[in-house]
Amino acid sequence: MINAVMNPDVKTTATERSIHLQEWLKPWLNRSPIPLTPVAGDASFRRYFRVEAADSRKGTSLILMDAPPDKENSERFLQLARAWQPLGIRVPTVHxxxxxxxxxxxxDFGDQQLMQAVREEDPASASPFYHQALQQLAHLQVQATHCPTAASLPNYDEALLQREMDLFDDWLLGQLLKLPDHDRPDGWTAFRQSLVDSALEQPRVVVHRDYHSRNLMLLPDHQLGILDFQDAVIGPCTYDAVSLIRDCYLMWPEAIQDQWQEQARQLHCRNFETIHATDWQRWFDLMGMQRHLKAAGIFARLWLRDGKAGYLKDIPRTLQHLQHALARHSEFQPISQWLHNQLMPQLEIQLDSLLNTPA
Incomplete structure (x- = not known):
């Protein structure tokens, strides 16, 4: 029976797949079949289930990752988990x-995300968690960059950086807001190119590529468990720090953001090469602009293509991060004005219609 689902040409129903998974799990179970408890998922087609400790032959709870091979490729996740875990990078053990x-x-890394442990109205209490997250990020960058598996990682090159920003143009501007191609601010192409150029001139390290409060889990040993690293690349040294500090799901005061990013710079200087604070600030700001364009486009696509409406409410916050970064750089004033005067009002109207329309 299980061989059928291993053949990509054989389509299986959800019930059949559940049977296959239960069969595959049997050696790890005290009884079979067992109830599988769904746990929080992510923006992909992967699903996660908890095997409770009472049902597990290990005597501890376990997480079943269900990633249908016709929709998700799990090989990179497994490769990196097995390579990084012995290096002290706190990724889950693959049993x-x-x-x-x-x-x-x-x-099993549990259910408490970093996002759930911090409060935006109390940034001081969040600082210890962010210092820990930045310390662990620095460790990941050092160890993973010098790990043999780094040679197999894709480069975060110009083509990939541009494709990511295309998501903003295609899905948010084109599909969600129905803006024609000519309705872009003056200098839009040059602006995008400046973000690419800034990313490419940075020192290169292993980049997790989604290092933020929903992918960091609070563990009993006071470490943060790191998830969702399968899209790692070799790329700009500021990327993961800006992903964490200017998180699409949280908005911290700029003063504390600046404190955290200075910690990130100092950690980089200690572990790699010295980077002047002025250079780091510009790289950090422009890297954040690129990421937030990409993220806003992905959130629009998650609704339009995949029917996941929950991410729509994260678009305004993501673009607020973009606005704040643009305000620090006078050369991008036309982009900033277009975002403030045209795009955000149109987006507000569209999101209000989508989020407040009865199903």
Whole structure:
């Protein structure tokens, strides 16, 4: 029975897939079949289920990752988890995996995300968590960059940086707001190119590429468990720090953001090469602009293509991060004015219509 689902040409129903997964799990279970408890997922087609400790032969709870191979490729996640975990990078242990089935049995990092442990109205209490997250990021960058698997990672090159920004043009501007191609601010192409140029001139390290409060889990040993690293690349040294500090799901006061990014710079200087604060600030700001364009486009696509409406409410905050960064750089004033005077009002009207219309 299980061989059928391993054949990509054989389509299976959800019930059949559940049976295959239960069969695959049997060696790890005290009884079979067992109820599988869904746990929080992500923006992909992967699903996660908890095997409770009472049902597990290990005596501890485990996480079943269900990643149908016709929709998700789990090989990079498994490769990196197995390579990074012995280096002290706090990623989940892989107990068992089958890429043909698209399943893996992982260490359980629990349910508490960093996002749930901090409050925007109390940034001082969040600082210890962010200092920890930045310390662990620095460790990841040092260890993973010098790990043999780094040679197999894609480069965060110009083509990829531009494709990511195309998501903003295509999905948010074109599909969500229905803006024609000519309705862009003066200098839009040059602006995008400046973000690419800034990214490419930075020192290169391993980049997690989605290092933020929803992918960091609070663990009993006071470490932060790191998830969702399968899209890692070799790329700009500021990328993961800006992803964490200017998180699409949180908005911290600029003063504390500046404190955290200075910690990130000092950690980089200690572990790699010295970067002047002025250079770091510009790289950090422009890297954030590129990421927030990409993220806003992805959030629009998640609604339009995948029917995931929950991410629509994150678009305004993501573009607020973009606005704040643009305000620091006078050469981008036309972009800033277009965003403030044209795009944001149109977006507000569209989101109000979508979010407040009865289903």
């Amino acid at each position: 068992q995996a089958c890429t043909q089935l698209g399943a893996a049995l992982l260490e």
